[in-house]
Amino acid sequence: MAALIGVLAGDGIGPEVVREAVACLEVVGQQRGEPFRFETGLIGGAAIDATGSAFPPATADLCRRADAVLLGAVGGPKWSDPEAKVRPELGLLEMRAAMGVYANLRPVATHPALYAASPLRPERLEGVDILVVRELTGGIYFGRKERTADSATDVCTYTREEIERVLRMAGTLARQRRRKVASIDKANVLDTSRLWRSLATEIFRTEFPDVALEHVLVDAAAMHLLSRPRDFDVLVTENMFGDILTDEASMLTGSLGMLPSAALGAGRRGLYEPIHGSAPDIAGLDRANPCGTILSAAMLLRHSLGLAAEAERIERAVFTAIEGGHRTADIALPGQPPCGTAALGAAIRTALAA
Ligand code: NAD
Numbered sequence: 001m002a003a004l005i006g007v008l009a010g011d012g013i014g015p016e017v018v019r020e021a022v023a024c025l026e027v028v029g030q031q032r033g034e035p036f037r038f039e040t041g042l043i044g045g046a047a048i049d050a051t052g053s054a055f056p057p058a059t060a061d062l063c064r065r066a067d068a069v070l071l072g073a074v075g076g077p078k079w080s081d082p083e084a085k086v087r088p089e090l091g092l093l094e095m096r097a098a099m100g101v102y103a104n105l106r107p108v109a110t111h112p113a114l115y116a117a118s119p120l121r122p123e124r125l126e127g128v129d130i131l132v133v134r135e136l137t138g139g140i141y142f143g144r145k146e147r148t149a150d151s152a153t154d155v156c157t158y159t160r161e162e163i164e165r166v167l168r169m170a171g172t173l174a175r176q177r178r179r180k181v182a183s184i185d186k187a188n189v190l191d192t193s194r195l196w197r198s199l200a201t202e203i204f205r206t207e208f209p210d211v212a213l214e215h216v217l218v219d220a221a222a223m224h225l226l227s228r229p230r231d232f233d234v235l236v237t238e239n240m241f242g243d244i245l246t247d248e249a250s251m252l253t254g255s256l257g258m259l260p261s262a263a264l265g266a267g268r269r270g271l272y273e274p275i276h277g278s279a280p281d282i283a284g285l286d287r288a289n290p291c292g293t294i295l296s297a298a299m300l301l302r303h304s305l306g307l308a309a310e311a312e313r314i315e316r317a318v319f320t321a322i323e324g325g326h327r328t329a330d331i332a333l334p335g336q337p338p339c340g341t342a343a344l345g346a347a348i349r350t351a352l353a354a
Contacts, residue, residue, distance in 0.1 A: 002029075003305050004037045006066035008059065008095075011045040011079075011088060012278025013288035013341075014072020020290035020345030021070060021297040024317075027352050028301065028310045039066070043095065044074025044088035044278075054091030060098050063271075068304035069099070070297060071273035076280045096136055101263035101271050102162070103169045104134040104242065105299070108249040108259065110229075113323045117254030117331040120226065128229045128252055131177065133170040134242025136263055138162040139192070141239050158192045158238065163199050169264070170236035171208035179211045180233035184221045184241055196238065218245070225249055246275055255330040257289025260296035262303050270304045272296040286340035289328040291318050294348060317351035324351075 007022055009015040022038060029035035041059035048054050054074070063069050074088040096102075110118070110128040118125055135158075143155030167183070174181045183200040185193035197215055204213040216224065218241045224231070225245060229252055237245065250256045256276045263271040274292030282288055295318060302311035322331065326347035332338035339347075 002034050002037050003067040004039060004065060005300070006062045006069040007038050007040045008043040008069060008071045009040070009046075010043050010072040010074040010278065011076045012073055012280045012283040014044075014074065014278055016072075016283070016286070016288050016341050017274065017290040017293040018070060018072040020341060020348070021293040023345060023349060024294050024314055024352060025070075025297050025301075027349050028307075028314065031353075032307075032310070043071065043091045045076055045079040047091060048079060048086055048088060052086070054086055054088050055094040055098070059091075059095070063095055063099050066269070068269060068300045069095075069271045070293075070300060071095075071271060072293065073274065073276060073278040075278045076283070093142070095271065096263060099263070099269065099271055100265040100267075102135065102137045103166050103264050104132075104136045105173070105262045105264065105303075106132040106134060106242070106246045106249075106259060106275055107299075108132060108246070108252055110252055110254075111319055111322075113319060114254035114258065114331055116333055118252055120252060124226075124229065125252060126230070128232075129177075130229065130232045130249065131173060131234045132242055132246050132249065133166060133173065133234060133236040134246065135162065135166045135236075135238045137239075139239035156190065156192050158195060160195070160199060163196050163238075164203060167200050167203050167236060168207065170234050171204060171211050174208070174211045174234040178233040181208075181211055181213050182216050182221070182232055182235045183213060184216050184218050184235060184237035184245065186218050186241075187215070188217060192238070200236075221245060222248060225252070250275065255289055257292050257328065257330050258295070259292050260294075260299050262296070262299040264303060268304050268306075270300065272300040272304075286342060287329050287338075288341045289330050290341050290345050290348075291322075294318055294345070313352060314348075317348045320351040320354075321347035 140156040146153040187193040298311040298314040301307040329338040
């Protein structure tokens with residue numbers, strides 16, 4: 001049977017960018033003579049409005065049945081009341097748990113057509129090709145939380161198992177690349193980081209002796225990402241450090257709107273989404289860059305469906321369209337009028353069909 005792709009558009013610009021990514025997948029399905037099956041589900045604020053839950057049972061069921069899930073983004077001012085019992089972001093956390101995904105792959109590669117959109121000089125950007133592997137299930141985002149009128153606490157916890165499996169994923173992926181891993185921590189201050197560092201040292205010494213490991217403190221890594229980004233190959237880190245460093249790294253590629261991601265676990269099924277949020281400031285204005293979501297669809301083809309050639313065709317089509325001058329406002333060249341979300345999506349499909 002044709003592969004089933006769960007489609008969760010979410011909130012804000014989510015539906016606009018997901019529409020363009022699904023349309024690209026439809027082109028690929030037609031070209032293969034075996035269209036993919038798509039089934040939509042509710043998540044985030046849209047799901048709260050419709051059902052009271054950010055991750056309703058029907059969506060959980062879809063995520064379990066699907067071969068892969070494509071997600072837009074969740075959240076927005078409408079649901080951001082700090083006193084609210086159910087928040088859209090809870091839907092993401094529940095979905096990741098339900099799908100058993102624990103490693104978030106975030107490729108950051110620069111492209112000459114986008115050098116002008118980055119605040120860094122072109123000579124710093126040339127040849128940058130980084131894969132960030134971010135741990136997704138542990139750390140301070142998931143630890144015990146407490147709040148009184150005068151104090152607040154967020155506990156950062158990691159288990160050996162959580163750390164080891166993501167380090168192994170990074171080592172395995174490094175073998176498909178340049179065999180270099182930078183493990184990012186804050187071992188001079190945090191006990192979770194000291195555990196992380198000792199496990200990284202041990203696992204790479206015993207299981208990945210052919211992969212070069214370096215330990216980098218997170219504050220230094222934030223600097224090196226801008227001063228020597230080309231030196232990094234695979235960068236593996238815990239949940240919050242990875243969240244922050246990838247937003248920073250996105251500026252190497254020109255825009256947050258360009259970056260895709262894949263959340264993977266033990267099997268082939270994965271969750272694919274752009275790294276950006278729901279961008280309420282531009283929602284509904286046909287201004288969102290759909291490339292991060294379309295490139296996430298390419299990752300979906302490669303990792304969950306084993307369609308590497310089709311994935312590459314989508315990736316090439318994205319840059320053919322951009323080189324052809326189809327640029328949303330976030331990556332527009334000075335003095336040139338930007339194009340809209342739908343127009344960039346259409347140009348990418350034209351390149352894909354060519
Ligand atoms: P954001 O990523 O939504 O936006 C940050 C800035 O980048 C904004 O100026 C936005 O206009 C711009 N931007 C983002 N994506 C873009 C795109 N595709 N094209 C062009 N410009 C783009 O982050 P935020 O404003 O801090 O958060 C907005 C909401 O999104 C919040 O509710 C937050 O909780 C949520 N959020 C969700 C996810 C997710 O669903 N995975 C991730 C991050 C934030």
